[in-house]
Amino acid sequence: MKAKHSDPKRASSLPEIPLPFLGRLIHPLIRERRSLAGALSWMGLGILFFFIFIAVFAPLLVPFSQTQPFASPVLQAPSLQHLMGTDNVGRDVLSRVIWGARTSLEIMAIGVLIALAVGFPVGLLSGYVGGKIDRLLVLIMDSIYAFPGLLLAALIAAVIGRGVFNIGIAITVIYIPLYFRVTRSQTLSVREEPYVEAARALGAKSHTVMFSYIAHSAIIAIPVIFSLSSADAILTAAGLSYLGLGLEVDTPGDWGRDLSDAQSFIGVGIWWMSVFPGLMIVILTVGLSFLGEGLNDIINPILRKERS
Amino acid sequence: MTGSASGLESPAEDLLKVQDLLVHFPVKVPLIQRLISREKVVVHAVDGVSFSLKRGEILGLVGESGCGKTTVGRTIVRLLEPTSGRIIFEGRDISHLSQSKLRPLRRRMQIIFQDPHASLNPAMTIGRAIGHPLQIHGIVRDAEEVRQSVLDIMREVGLTPEDQLFDKYPGDLSGGQKQRAVIARAMILEPRLLVVDEGVAMLDMSVRAKVLELILNLKRRHGLTYLFITHDLATAKFLCDRIAIMYLGRVVELGPAASIYAEPKHPYTQALLQVIPTPDPDKRRKKILPRGEVPDAIHPPAGCRFHPRCQSVLPTCGWEGRDFIDLLDEHLSTSPKGVEDDELLGSIGEWWAEGFEAGRKTDAKDPKKLVERVKEILAKAPPAMAQAVQSVEAKGEFVIVQFRTPDKLVHTAVADRTVECLLYQ
Numbered sequence: 001m002k003a004k005h006s007d008p009k010r011a012s013s014l015p016e017i018p019l020p021f022l023g024r025l026i027h028p029l030i031r032e033r034r035s036l037a038g039a040l041s042w043m044g045l046g047i048l049f050f051f052i053f054i055a056v057f058a059p060l061l062v063p064f065s066q067t068q069p070f071a072s073p074v075l076q077a078p079s080l081q082h083l084m085g086t087d088n089v090g091r092d093v094l095s096r097v098i099w100g101a102r103t104s105l106e107i108m109a110i111g112v113l114i115a116l117a118v119g120f121p122v123g124l125l126s127g128y129v130g131g132k133i134d135r136l137l138v139l140i141m142d143s144i145y146a147f148p149g150l151l152l153a154a155l156i157a158a159v160i161g162r163g164v165f166n167i168g169i170a171i172t173v174i175y176i177p178l179y180f181r182v183t184r185s186q187t188l189s190v191r192e193e194p195y196v197e198a199a200r201a202l203g204a205k206s207h208t209v210m211f212s213y214i215a216h217s218a219i220i221a222i223p224v225i226f227s228l229s230s231a232d233a234i235l236t237a238a239g240l241s242y243l244g245l246g247l248e249v250d251t252p253g254d255w256g257r258d259l260s261d262a263q264s265f266i267g268v269g270i271w272w273m274s275v276f277p278g279l280m281i282v283i284l285t286v287g288l289s290f291l292g293e294g295l296n297d298i299i300n301p302i303l304r305k306e307r308s
Numbered sequence: 309m310t311g312s313a314s315g316l317e318s319p320a321e322d323l324l325k326v327q328d329l330l331v332h333f334p335v336k337v338p339l340i341q342r343l344i345s346r347e348k349v350v351v352h353a354v355d356g357v358s359f360s361l362k363r364g365e366i367l368g369l370v371g372e373s374g375c376g377k378t379t380v381g382r383t384i385v386r387l388l389e390p391t392s393g394r395i396i397f398e399g400r401d402i403s404h405l406s407q408s409k410l411r412p413l414r415r416r417m418q419i420i421f422q423d424p425h426a427s428l429n430p431a432m433t434i435g436r437a438i439g440h441p442l443q444i445h446g447i448v449r450d451a452e453e454v455r456q457s458v459l460d461i462m463r464e465v466g467l468t469p470e471d472q473l474f475d476k477y478p479g480d481l482s483g484g485q486k487q488r489a490v491i492a493r494a495m496i497l498e499p500r501l502l503v504v505d506e507g508v509a510m511l512d513m514s515v516r517a518k519v520l521e522l523i524l525n526l527k528r529r530h531g532l533t534y535l536f537i538t539h540d541l542a543t544a545k546f547l548c549d550r551i552a553i554m555y556l557g558r559v560v561e562l563g564p565a566a567s568i569y570a571e572p573k574h575p576y577t578q579a580l581l582q583v584i585p586t587p588d589p590d591k592r593r594k595k596i597l598p599r600g601e602v603p604d605a606i607h608p609p610a611g612c613r614f615h616p617r618c619q620s621v622l623p624t625c626g627w628e629g630r631d632f633i634d635l636l637d638e639h640l641s642t643s644p645k646g647v648e649d650d651e652l653l654g655s656i657g658e659w660w661a662e663g664f665e666a667g668r669k670t671d672a673k674d675p676k677k678l679v680e681r682v683k684e685i686l687a688k689a690p691p692a693m694a695q696a697v698q699s700v701e702a703k704g705e706f707v708i709v710q711f712r713t714p715d716k717l718v719h720t721a722v723a724d725r726t727v728e729c730l731l732y733q
Contacts (some may be wrong), residue, residue, distance in 0.1 A: 024431070194426040201385055202441045205412035212440070216431035268576070 003038055025223060028298050037297035041093040044291025053100040053285050062095040075265070078174065078272050085272035088256070098189050099253025100177060104284065107237040110168025111285060112175060116222065119179025124218060126180070127187025128210050137180070145177040149232070150239050151275050157245045171236055175229045182225050186218035193217075220299060227292030238281050255281050321399060323501055323533045325383065325654040329354055329393035331379050333607060348424055353379040353604045355394075355557035358719075361501070366527065366534040368548030368565065370580070373539060376557040380539060381503045381537045386410050397501070415445055418494035424486035428478035435474035436477060438462065438493045445497065457496060465492045465522060484515035488522070495526060502526075503535045517678045520547055541584050545569050554611040555578045557577035563725020573727045575620045610664070611714035612730065622730050626714035627696035629661030635689050652681050667708040675702035682709060 015236040032038035054061060063082075064071070069089035078255035084093035086219040126137040144152070156170035190196065191214065198214045241256025251257070255277040331354040354376040366482050369377045384395055386402060395403045397417060402410065421427045428437055439458040443449045448457060455474075461472035467488045478486055487507065494502060497534050504523065508516045520543065526532055538544050544551055545565060552562040553576065561574040572578045602610055609616055611626015616634070620627065637656050659668045670678055679700050686694045686709075698710045719726045720733050 194421050194423055195429045197387060198419075198421060198427045198441075198490075198493075199429075201387055201414065201419045202444055202497070204440075204444045205411070208444060212432070213429050216429065293323045 024220060025295075025299075029295075032298050035297075037294045039294070039296065040290040041294030044287045044289070044294060047283060048291060049286025051105060051287075054098055055105045058098050058102045061094075062098050064095045075270055075273075087273050088270075089259065091271060093258075093276055096253040096258055097255070097280055099251075100255040100258065100277060100280065101249060101253070101284075103247065103254055104234055104237060104281075105167050106164050107171065108230050108233045110165060111171030111233045111237075112226060114168065114172040115179050115229065117177035117225065118172070119176040120183050120215075120219070120222065122176075123180040123183030124187050124210050124215060127184040127218075128191060128206065128214060134184075136144050138184070141177040141180045144173065145181070149240045150236055153236055153240060154243060159239055162246065162248050164247060164251075167237055167240060167282040170240070171233050174236065175233065178225055178229055179222070183222050184220050186221050187214055190214050190217045224292050224296045224299060225286050227295060231288035231292065234281060234285050234288070240249050296302040315376055321363070321499045322360040323363045323398060324395075324535070325394070325396040326360065326380075326384065327358050327394040327396070329357045329383065329395065330391040331376070331381065331383050331388060332391045349606060350559050352608050353362050353605060354383065354390075355447065355608065356392075357554070357557070357559050359552050359559060359562060361535060362725075363431075363500075363533055364527070364531050365550065366536055366548045368544035368551040369554060370415055370544050370551055371539065371554035372580075372602060373484055374556075374605070375554045376605070377537045377539075377554050378505055380554075381419060381535060385414070385417050387419070404695055412445075413499045415447075416499050417501040417503070418497060418499040419503040419505060420490055420494055420507045422509070424483060424490045425478065427488060427490050430478055433475050433477055433483065434467075434489050435459075435462075437478075438439045438489060438496055441493060441497050447497075461496045462489075465489075465495065465526075466518075467492060469695045474621050482515075483511055484519060487511060487515075487519055491519075491522065492528070495530075501535070503537065505534075505537045506539070509538065509540065516543070523547065541580065545584075553580065553625060556602060556608055558613060558717065560614065560729065561725060561727045563723075567724055573722050573725065573732065574614075574729050575618045575731070576614045579619070596731065601670070612717055612728070620731060621692045621693035622688065623692050623712070624715040625692065625696075626717075627693050627711045628664050629666035629709070629711065630719060631693060632666040632686075632697075632709050632711075633659055633661045635693070636685065639685050639688075652678055664711040664713060665708055667706050669705055670702070670707050671705075675705075675707050678702070682707065 014069060020252055029038065029041060033042060034154060059065070069091060071137065072086045072090045072092060074088055074090040076082050078085040082092050082094065084097060085094055087096070126134045143266060153167075153170040156173055160166045160169065195210060196213050199209045204212070206289070237246065238256030241254050242260040244257075245259065246256055247254050258277040259274055259281075262277070263272070265273055318405055323336060333353055335349040335351060337349050350521065350685065357376075357380055359367065369380060371377045371722050379388065379550050382430055383398075383580050385732070386395070386407075387407065390403050393403065397413065400413075402413065405413075420499040428434075432440070435455065435458050438461060439454040442454050442457060448454050459470045459474065462468070462473065465488045467473055467485060473481070473485070475537065478489070481489065491507075502558070507523070508519050511519060522548070523534065523536075527534065534547075536544065548565045550563060550567050551565045552559045553568070554560070561572070561577045567579065571580065572581050602614065603613070607630075609626060609630075610628045611624075612618070614624035615621050616631055633656065636659060640653065640656055652717050659666060661667075668678075679702055686697055696711050698712045700707070700709050702708075715730055715733070717728055717730065718733065722732045
């Protein structure tokens with residue numbers, strides 16, 4: 001049965017991954033793992049997956065499944081029973097932090113995925129079609145982009161109300177122009193490539209050209225934007241909650257709101273109520289930023305090479 | 309559908325006919341400049357090209373870079389829209405057909421670009437890229453059938469081992485393999501006309517020979533008709549039945565390849581053929597190369613476009629004001645008696661040229677002296693140019709050099725070909 005082994009020459013050139021997009025991303029990530037950019041990316045990925053793990057298994061991980069107030073003594077310092085202490089209404093801070101990971105990631109996923117789902121195709125269309133449609137879309141997107149993000153999200157949140165999904169929507173609006181701009185500029189540079197013209201000469205319709213020939217190349221810039229906007233989305237969501245525009249009061253965990261609640265206790269030496277949720281926000285956003293910056297340093301040379 | 313299909317098969321009919329094709333590209337001019345001058349700035353990429361292609365023929369379109377040959381090719385397959393003129397493919401005028409109406413026709417006319425690497429989507433496997441045209445046109449829908457057709461065509465163009473290369477990405481292939489893949493992608497639609505735009509220019513000599521061999525084989529097997537666009541005369545000589553020589557947007561000579569190579573008529577063709585390297589060192593002749601460089605296509609020369617560089621130029625070929633400025637410029641920069649000329653002729657920037665006139669505002673009290681000096685300079689110019697000058701006169705405060713209007717240039721039948729040159733009119 002040894003004959004069935006693929007010959008060593010084929011094995012040494014990295015395995016062929018059927019999805020070209022993932023292949024184009026994962027191969028350089030593996031190759032660059034020892035460089036600074038590679039290390040940052042892997043570190044960021046690690047942090048992200050750590051939080052995803054916590055979010056997914058939150059019900060199993062929380063030491064106190066209750067979220068009702070006054071179930072425990074109030075304002076306990078961290079101890080073996082309450083590793084991160086308890087807050088002013090007697091809730092276990094660790095449990096709230098764990099549930100908070102879930103809500104944060106939910107909001108992030110809703111916000112960023114919808115932004116991607118809208119911004120990417122619209123950017124593709126705008127860049128490919130050009131002309132008046134392009135100019136109009138750029139104008140709309142730029143006016144949204146010019147608005148301060150948190151302010152815009154606060155405005156929308158105030159109008160459509162609280163809740164994880166609504167906050168996700170409010171955040172989406174901030175990031176659509178980002179995905180739009182990046183995709184559009186990629187499309188513009190790919191549009192003139194001979195293989196796009198060749199596709200037209202083959203008789204491909206516009207949407208075939210866009211999705212089979214341009215999208216493949218345009219999507220490579222997305223992971224960077226995806227990570228960076230995710231980091232930003234976490235901050236914005238926390239900011240909204242901090243301002244009291246975020247989630248319902250009975251949400252089992254909400255980092256931004258917890259920070260806001262803890263504010264008045266910092267002065268009297270009750271540090272655990274603010275430090276732990278704040279630390280989570282910092283770690284997750286820093287991790288996502290690492291991932292974004294690392295990917296950026298890895299992907300840009302690939303882009304440049306593909307261009308030449 | 310049936311009516312046109314039955315009419316297509318008569319072999320005597322030309323597969324493709326191009327009549328007075330004009331392709332002009334507008335040049336982007338800043339808004340303010342556009343408001344001031346109403347003159348439309350256009351690049352005369354293709355400026356009146358006519359030829360026809362018989363079924364099963366290989367026509368070479370040969371010329372220097374920038375002569376518009378690529379634009380002709382891209383316009384024929386309607387990647388560009390002609391400014392005017394007609395393109396008749398299989399008896400049907402396609403010059404202004406909409407892209408949606410063109411789509412079914414694209415099955416029968418395909419184009420191959422110069423750079424095989426850039427012509428393939430880097431994110432698409434070879435097998436998928438070659439099979440995609442079948443899906444685009446909805447010819448074959450079943451995935452297994454597509455795969456079989458792709459493997460067949462890969463074998464035919466020599467892209468083997470085909471089942472291994474099927475899942476490779478363009479980056480994994482050599483230049484020759486990529487060009488074969490591009491040819492396979494075009495051939496899978498079984499086109500009648502294949503425009504090959506510098507299709508072998510980027511390949512090594514050894515690979516090039518094989519790809520040319522493939523092109524000939526495909527022609528024989530499928531009765532293909534080629535428009536072969538190249539700057540390489542040796543390749544064109546090897547491959548083509550007939551050749552059209554292009555210069556600055558016009559076809560200057562068109563005829564059977566063999567006789568053009570044996571006895572070129574147009575002075576440009578003669579000059580071009582001299583640059584083919586001769587393998588035998590004893591047979592090397594002295595080369596008479598055209599002077600200067602290809603003029604820009606925004607303001608092409610009047611009359612025959614080759615006249616400023618032509619060795620056998622006549623006074624009636626289209627000398628104009630600009631040519632005098634060029635002469636003066638050369639005189640000012642090379643003449644040793646610079647000081648006297650400085651006073652008399654001034655700097656080159658003070659001269660203007662418009663159409664068949666060139667002139668300068670003079671502040672000298674005695675413009676006669678300047679007129680005399682200009683005449684002296686013209687006496688040293690090429691004789692054809694000097695003879696084309698109608699008058700050098702002082703008119704008021706201007707000194708004006710007036711050229712004669714050129715004779716009209718027409719395509720003339722000479723022996724077995726057409727030539728566009730006053731020598732044969």
